[in-house]
């Protein structure tokens with residue numbers, strides 16, 4: 099097997115390259131290239147490991163013909179076009195905890211730097227002015243810290259601030275009252291936080307809801323003398339309004355680690371008194387960089403080599419232990435989905451996936467994703483397990499998942515049902531010897547068939563001589579029959595014939611089959 103190829107395109111701790119190699123990948127480390135150079139190169143890689151400098155745009159993804167996974171050695175993924183990656187079936191992973199302590203510590207460091215004007219005092223002292231009387235600071239003890247965003251980093255900042263004997267007021271719509279009590283913070287709405295806080299620190303992702311959360315209007319609602327710290331993302335604070343607030347003296351200080359446009363080589367804020375900044379250094383400690391490099395390489399290589407999925411933002415997690423157990427189920431799920439997709443002509447508003455027996459003990463998300471991939475492949479050849487759930491949503495397909503732990507006729511079963519204009523139709527399959535997918539029921543008729551390669555599907559009225567006529571027709575067209583599966587509702591009722599054949603079934607042959615007496619439906623299927 100050829101080794102998966104990975105490109106590390108941003109500066110990363112060397113442990114990442116080492117882990118990729120140890121886990122069976124070829125790796126190139128090529129940093130500092132411009133987007134055109136990266137686009138020209140990306141086509142040959144299966145994996146792309148990045149930090150925040152590489153911009154994974156639609157254009158880059160369009161050129162990334164072999165790409166299977168993007169790994170972000172860090173937290174924020176706003177530099178990746180996730181919808182475009184998902185549409186293309188590329189898994190996007192991050193390392194959600196590796197640099198949180200480090201970033202929280204940077205926020206606390208900036209808070210102290212603001213409280214005691216450390217950068218300016220340092221610069222003037224080293225300039226030889228001994229400015230002992232020019233730097234009157236403030237204590238943080240007893241002051242109120244307003245925390246916007248109380249997730250991983252926000253909660254670490256809160257714990258450090260409480261240790262410094264500060265009061266913490268948190269605004270986070272997803273923070274439960276119980277969690278707020280556990281954290282020792284006061285849960286508040288944004289207005290209350292703005293009115294109460296002596297220091298405000300931001301720890302949310304940049305989304306449509308958080309963009310400009312510290313707008314000119316909201317900055318005007320803050321307490322006079324407030325100090326503001328942003329170690330999350332540029333775009334959360336209105337930089338022009340921040341400058342105006344510093345100039346007027348309403349804001350006593352501001353510290354930014356992140357800017358709306360990065361790299362920020364020029365900004366109206368530069369040179370403003372009581373403004374300090376760092377060049378997106380929140381995650382830059384030896385410890386954090388080793389953590390995220392090791393973790394991103396392990397996760398990506400695990401996916402590329404073993405199919406394990408961890409910390410993906412656009413796919414359900416799947417551990418390396420689960421992956422081999424789930425693989426035959428995913429194959430079964432995909433062929434069942436594909437069968438329903440190929441046999442359904444109407445538009446389908448709803449698809450239901452019912453797992454029973456041993457299948458019910460497994461992680462159902464990958465099974466559902468595999469059914470959807472099989473089902474939607476008739477409509478789009480590029481669909482896979484990553485993009486199938488998104489595509490289903492986009493097309494308004496309602497997806498239902500049902501689990502029954504009790505075994506029925508089989509020790510394990512997956513049933514896929516669709517709601518069509520003609521009513522509910524379903525197919526079901528099991529695994530023989532826990533590995534071999536078998537169709538065991540279609541549209542209420544019991545069968546036992548392998549779904550593989552080229553197949554001929556016929557629904558006809560059960561009548562003597564029919565099988566012979568089909569055999570003759572295929573023989574006359576030089577088509578060899580591999581397997582032959584027959585099922586019927588009742589003697590003389592509707593019967594289903596499913597044949598695997600060597601070679602392609604021509605349109606002419608299908609027409610001839612349709613012309614045979616008693617035939618209702620004829621279809622060529624491919625698995």
Ligand SMILES: NC(=O)C1=CN([C@@H]2O[C@H](COP(=O)(O)OP(=O)(O)OC[C@H]3O[C@@H](n4cnc5c(N)ncnc54)[C@H](O)[C@@H]3O)[C@@H](O)[C@H]2O)C=CC1
Nearest residue numbers: 174247248249250251270272301302303307329330380381
């Ligand atoms: N400066 C740097 O180098 C670094 C920056 N970061 C950034 O820090 C930010 C936070 O990271 P984590 O704490 O790990 O993320 P997280 O996902 O654990 O926490 C984010 C919190 O924001 C909250 N939130 C979402 N929408 C909100 C809204 N409209 N108003 C208030 N709160 C809202 C969420 O409920 C969540 O609790 C991210 O933007 C990340 O990219 C992370 C690492 C390093």
Ligand SMILES: O=C(O)C(=O)COP(=O)(O)O
Nearest residue numbers: 149150151172173174381
């Ligand atoms: O992890 C994050 O979200 C960060 O912002 C860190 O960015 P970086 O990896 O230092 O470019």
